[in-house]
Amino acid sequence: MIILVALFHPFTMFHKALIFIASLYLLLWAPVSAQDSALVFRSLDSIRKMPDDTVKVNLLMNRARGLYRFFDGRGQENAFLQEAITTSQKMRYAKGMAEAYNELGTSKRNKSQYLLATEYHERALKSAQDARVTRLITISLNNIGVDYRRRDMLEKAFDFHFRALKSAEKDKDDRSLAIATNSIGNIKLSDAKYDEAIEVFNRSLRIEQERDNELGIAINLGNLGYAYEGLGKLDLAIDYYKRSLAVNERIKSVTGMSICYTCLGTAYQKKKNYPLAMDYLQKALALNDKVEDKIHSADSYISIGRLLNEEGKYEEARKYLQEAIDLGLKWGFKSTLMEAYKSMSDNYKHAGDLNLAMDFNNYSILYKDSLLREKSSTEFAQMQTLHDVHQKDNQIKQLQQDQDLSQLRIRRNLALAIALAGFLFMLIVGGFFYIRHRNLQANRQTLQLELRSLRAQMNPHFIFNSLSSIHRYIWSNNQEEASDYLTKFSKLMRMILDNSQHTFIPLNRELESLKLYLDLEALRCNYMFDYSITVSENINEEEVLIPPMIIQPYVENAIWHGLVHRKEKGMLDIAVLLRGKVLEVTVTDNGIGRKMAMEIKEKKGRMHNSMGMKVTEGRIALIRKINNTKDANVEIHDLQDNGEATGTKVKIVLPAEFLF
Template identity: 65%
Template structure:
């Protein structure tokens, strides 16, 4: 065929592809339009949920959100349908996990769990717990994953739900396998295998047979491990499951290599290489080439080994498999070192480390992006809830006005007398509602303010420290974010929760400031921190101000001290924050020299919150700032005293 003919054929194929894409898009949006006409009820939510599942590949191929699930979630929230909300959050979370967005997936599955608990649906609670456990296991948060799966297992057993029992049991076994508790892992995999066999779930049987092989190999019972790998291979061959066969062939190759039966190991690794041609994800092909290269190196056939390792590198470079490239260059370095070529070994090691650094950078960037996404989703959900609240208020006011009109018509004289008191009461209530809404608005401002400051801190920390410490810092920050986002949804939280978030924040700031200060808490013995309530994030801005305007400017030889004291004085909660910093006057001079004269946003918002608390409760609430000086008049620090009305759970 001529070049013109080939070009013409390519154009025809491209046109056909574009036409197919356009046709799919038209079909999906027409379906959405038709569903829009249906009334907003649980049936519509279920229909959108099912259509979202059926068209999930369409939205994934376009890297966009599933519009069916987004509309279903909006309707479920509007009609207060917690079971539907949980089902939708579970679907969205699983789709995020399939894209390796594990932090976002965990957030959605935790929301699904809360909605399932609100619906009091035991089956759905167990399902959500298992999903959240898998998310945590993918992030190596093994203890949290274990707790989720144990709770799921207990609930699933209480209702005899075999599917969730199998998932929880298998997951617990995988966690124990990771932590090298091989006996416990074998017990759980054996139980899961028995259940899957009774359920005639061939895939579940194949997976648990393979897992038992890994556990026995961990115990160095290689012959027993090989038996289970071969049984798993038979099941995968029966299902014609290419990826399962590739996994089994690789496992058998590794086991025979460990037995030093190199011919058998090579036979199975070659079979893995052949079957990998049928697997869409080419990372398995690269892995097979690398395994064969390592095997040849163990046999002393270094020239052939490097050829296979190089093929793994070529495939991984083409497809961008950075983790595989890191392992391949590491294996290449080891092979060169064994051959005595130390210069090339060092060169390969440098490349392996470069890819390791690149992977770490990508993980940090992805974690930050996922935290930002979670914040945006939470903000959107809060906006929807506020709109629903406003809608309900309008409906109640309308109903109330109708009642008032009726009584005015029926009892005119009584309405004149009673109306005066009613209008006065209504104005007071409206004023109180306005103050409460304004307080809620100020409280919600603390989230973006605090997150902005913390993200800025992380950005500076990453550039000033090595990547591993930055990763640890980011992990602690994500824990603090979860606590802050949970606390600030409420008008009041228990004192122990507020102190927990404050301690975590101080730990992060101390870490970032290289330990230039230490902090101490003094809690009145008469205070039960599980019963005393406090507005969330009320102390943090003053603590932050004490650190960044007082303590960080002290002489390096002088240790900064930050004391936080909380006492109960009759019906008032008195919180005192004392630092031995440079004082407000000198801090202002430093700011003027640097040209930074803006006021603290956190301080202004918090002062506004305290003022509104005083107006709403008609009780004492104030902030007093005192400059501390020694006998010669030299500044020795600052004391901030915050007086709040004492609130209790009971």
């Protein structure tokens, strides 16, 4: 078909020959091995020589779809896809751009680069709307919905999937309709709206049954099992898991069978039917051993270890958990190591060996923090890539605007010269006084901007540390504690976002956010410490003002460098006093003391820099400059009893600020 179109086009014989050669490549050379790289790029060069038209774009897209593994294996961008985008942009071929950007966005999503995926899929949507192709609009909407779902932005995901659903219904596109419906069900499932999820999954299941799509049927049956398990209807969940398993066995989907075996094992574990649960988990393990990606085997070892923990078979459980740890260390599975170490900590805790339990729990926390840092770095790299993409897109527009801008600059400069000549005498007479006033204002504004900048650093640091606490409950599927944690965390985030807009906030709001933070940290540390907050009677908490987030870094330092290393339960005391025009805040802990904390840090290697304390010290220094006072400093005292460390006391001194 491609050859026929080419022959009727008024090209030269040379162009016809190029099209014929490119077509032969498509027909005879679909699978490309690692040794065919020279042939791949000769094919690309041949297509590049073709005239810019839809035939060329379609050839590029077909080759791009067949060569993802080739380019991914070399860590390179798909050159055919990039050429298709460039050619479509030159032609202003909206349909080609929509298809190419959809492919590019999906490839980024498959590599967990969700920010880039969202950017490219939104470009695909705009191009599809320009082309007025309903099918491409629906596909783009579904793709954006999936991107937002992977980023846990459920409201936006629901909005795009709902729009895709309406578009698919209008176009009678059953495939896109099934995808949108199933995606909406998954959003309901993630939001714990199980009854609504069941209704949506049943609708998607009927569509897939009408299409006779067995993979879609298996997926929806499994999703219905998840929903009924969420409602606590374990027998009904097991029935759907078994129905999904039967379909996966029929289509010989090893991954689907493994998922079903794991789900059945988890469900029977909840029913306390441990022998049957173990049987299904062992079946999942046997299947995963046949798969090249060993992370599935590691997950099965962890699931079996947790089951044996629950049965009280601690020594046997350790063997499976150690297998998971060995695989995690060999292949670098950080999330697996985090979960395996946590399960090993629970094992030793229930076995009565609290020292080993604490050691394994610390290993788990280290890997959680490492995963968060890695995710933050990945997202930063994606943001940098987006910046580069936008910069490249703007270069052409910028070149077109330069000529017009140069003419405007000439006229503007002439007008300025005339104006400056007219006001020259006035500027000479009043310049000295104006410059002096301006410099004074500039100095004060500079200090204020520096203070805001430091406060802006403080909040991301605090949010980063707080987010690491939430992973344990999500991964362990502890719904009640996870719900409690998320409720407090979301309230704390709202307070942080509101407070960060102000240089000073009322003391009661600062203490309220501090209490929420302490509750979250106590929960994260398994209530290894208690705390108390006392405020002097002469303080009206609504009228006395304090910089936001000024106490939290010292509280965090007391917990993680002092209290968590105690074998017994620790105590943290926070006191707020008002002495004339000076506000004093003391943070006292009965931890191991700074000297022993430094020894532990040096022994384990430097894993953490106290960024929060450095930023806070900078803030206090700026407050001292702005107010031109010595009443702004921090004092740290080591507490001792007969020469032995009994804790640390931090005194924060600030000039008192009042609302009225």
